[in-house]
Amino acid sequence: MRDFLLNDADRAFRADVREFLQRELLPRAADIEDRQDWDAVKHVVRALGAAGYLKLMFPDLYRGKLEHPGLTHATILSEEASYINYAFETTIATALSCAYPLHRHASERLRDAYLSPILEGTAIGAICVTEPNVGSDSAGMETRIDFDAARNEWVINGFKRYISNASVADVYIVYGLTDEGMTAVAVPKSANGIGFPRNYTFMGRRGCIVGEVKFDNCRVPADHLLGERGGGFRIMRGMFNFERAILGGSGLGVARSAFDIATAHAQTRTSFGQPLGCKQLIWDKIAQMSWRIDASELITYRATKMYDAGADGKALMKEAAMAKLVATETANYCANETVQILGGDGITKEYGRAEQLYRDARALTIVGGTSEVAKYLIAGRDLPDIRITL
Structure with a gap:
């Protein structure tokens, strides 16, 4: 069962934000990808701000339907946006990473000047x-x-x-x-x-x-x-916990998008007189993608639920690093296997988004701290009595 750690309110929120992004982002995704249309990006950012979705991380400012908004919902937003266009999601995730320290550590005057416009979608x-x-x-x-x-x-x-x-x-x-x-x-x-x-x-x-x-x-x-x-290191550490959990959502969105393309192709493409999905080697690829996505979701939303329950700083560093590591590695795995399943169609823009997902996914294991650094953070918790060298 997917979304095992989410409750009914979380699932209802996912449905709402998915509908919103299908309406606002999907029609502009091709322009963002093909023409790098910044006006299209800004339009969707403004729409997100107007709808209140950029305030999910800040319960004192949020005025929407959720009773307890938090990182879980910001990560759902990230996942659903990345499913459609990861480049766009990077823009809003970065803006929220900027908003996070402003909200926690800036004076009231600075919050009015800089934080409010970001959350309203009128500034980046x-x-x-x-x-x-x-x-x-x-x-x-x-x-x-x-x-x-x-x-x-x-x-x-x-x-x-x-x-x-x-x-x-x-x-x-x-x-x-x-x-x-x-x-x-x-x-x-x-x-x-x-x-x-x-x-x-x-x-x-x-x-x-x-x-x-x-x-x-x-x-x-x-x-x-x-x-x-x-005090900058402490501020940065809190920001990175937030960012790495959000990147877990980014990885999930890209992985799910690739998986849906792969499974659709495996069921409709005929090879040697049978659907491609009848081949044992294809079963293995689909099964590998499926369990990796489930594992990524469980680890990512464990981290967000911990944060929403009050964990942060060192108490969340390992779990946030795990979310980032597992989900972004899964995105790369799924994007690569999807291209392979599609064959020639997978490496052309004329036959869908598989090649775009393959290119987009590659950044995920680098940005926000590499996979190697994530492993360092994880092992550092498990080996507390020694100093691990990179």
Whole structure:
């Protein structure tokens, strides 16, 4: 039985959000994929905001039908959006990852200025962590965030890359080093000293804008600090737990989409006088995909239910990492096997979305922390008395 850990309210929410995305996202998915149409992306983001779906993570702000909204429902949204178009889902997941620290750690004035527009769908957010020499190893960060007491401003100098929503986001959560340690500040796109050297071209996720952000004596007011000086690592850890659970939903959506294509083809394509699905080797592929999807769903929604029950920080790190690892590896497995089952049809755009899913899935085991880093986080809990080296 699929959705075993979900209750009736969760299932009703899934049905509502699926209908919404079929109406708003599906008709625009081809334009996002083929023309990288940012206007189409923005239209759906605005529609999500107007419907209240971007507030699911914030019960104090949510005004919808759910009695207890939370990460479970944000992950369902992620799963259903990724089923249709993972590039679009990346845009909203990144915006919500920006909203998360704003909601928890920003002043009321900053929340009004930056958080509210993101949740209403009228603005986009971004997160700036990765650097040329820094990926999952955030301890090697080189970006500096220094305080100018004379002007009561933070001064940011550094270079970030592989930033989702770079150049199109309205506000950026920037992580860098102060004398007290890693620190986070909010930087609006309008700030002096922020620049966008280039955007990247990826093999997949077409329509999701990813690029570089440069800070050259970029200044923001003192109240743009999130939390406290030196508190950035704790903020980042909470953000990554949220992001990795959401990525579990992303992986599930891509895997389910591929599986549905594969099973439909196996039942309708004739080979050697029989449906393709009659072949034992095809049974094995379908069975392998099916159990992996079920396992991914159970692990992902275990993590979200734990979060909604109050777990976070170190208490959720292993479970969030497991959700991200298993679901994104499953997405890659299912996308690859679906292309193989479809044969020539699987590697052409003219015969469906299998090749798009194959290209899109490949990013999932890299973004938000690689599969290797997820394994490190998992083993770190199970081997608490030793220091594991990457």
